[in-house]
Amino acid sequence: MKRIKSICTVPVLLLMAACTPTNDFSDLQRFTTEVRGRPGGEIEPVPEFKEYEAFTYSAAGFRSPFDIPIRINLQEGMSASQNVKPDLDRVKEPLESFAIAELAMVGMVERNGHYVALVENGLGEVHRVLRGNYLGRNFGRVVSISATQLDIVEIVPSGSGGWMERPQSLTLVR
CATH class of the missing domain: 1.20.5 (Single alpha-helices involved in coiled-coils or other helix-helix interfaces)
Structure with a gap:
């Protein structure tokens, strides 16, 4: 101790x-x-700064750069015809409430030798699309589906009081 x-x-x-x-x-x-x-030193004057100029964003109406780009192929051969007109009495399909630019082909399924396209709308919902279905706001009808592309024929106003067909396509977004 x-x-x-x-x-x-x-x-x-x-x-x-x-x-x-x-x-x-x-x-x-x-x-x-x-x-x-010791003698005191001289203090350097505060540097003059340029006046801040605020940036104004002028591209608010364009597509968001964070969205997946949609390739829309406008094909030649748009022709006006007296026989072309949309069927206004037909019941609208769900994808007809979206513009073609808002739609994206995100996949394809083959059943019994026929292709079924998987199309995503602007809300993130995926729909099955068959040949003959309608989509887009301009009376777009699906005319063919391949493994990588969905061909559509839209019926748009010709500007001279009539209607004309405008071919478009949605390509598979990878």
């Missing part, structure tokens, strides 16, 4: 000796007096 007391007493005595106040700060006072005696 005496041994433990002596072992504990030695560090306590060392700490007390180290913490005794000695007021010998003469070297520190000499240094601060020397630094204060």
Whole structure:
């Protein structure tokens, strides 16, 4: 027990000796007096900054750069005809409430030798599309489906009071 007391007493005595106040700060006072005696320097003026010009975003009406691009192939051969007109009495299909640019072919399924296209609408829903189905706001009718492409014929106003067919296609988005 005496041994433990002596072992504990030695560090306590060392700490007390180290913490005794000695007021010998003469070297520190000499240094601060020397630094204060030096002449002050010139402070550089604050640099002038250019006035901030706010950026105005002018492409708000365009397609978002974060959306998957849709390749729409406008084919030549748009022709106006007196016999071409949309069937206004037909019941509209769900994909006819979306523009062609909002639709994307995201897949294809083959059943009994026939292709079924998987088309995603602007809301993220996927629909099965067969040959003969309608899609798009311009009375678009699916005329053929291949493994990588969906061919559509739209009926659009010709500008002269009639209607004309406009071929379009949606390609498979990978």
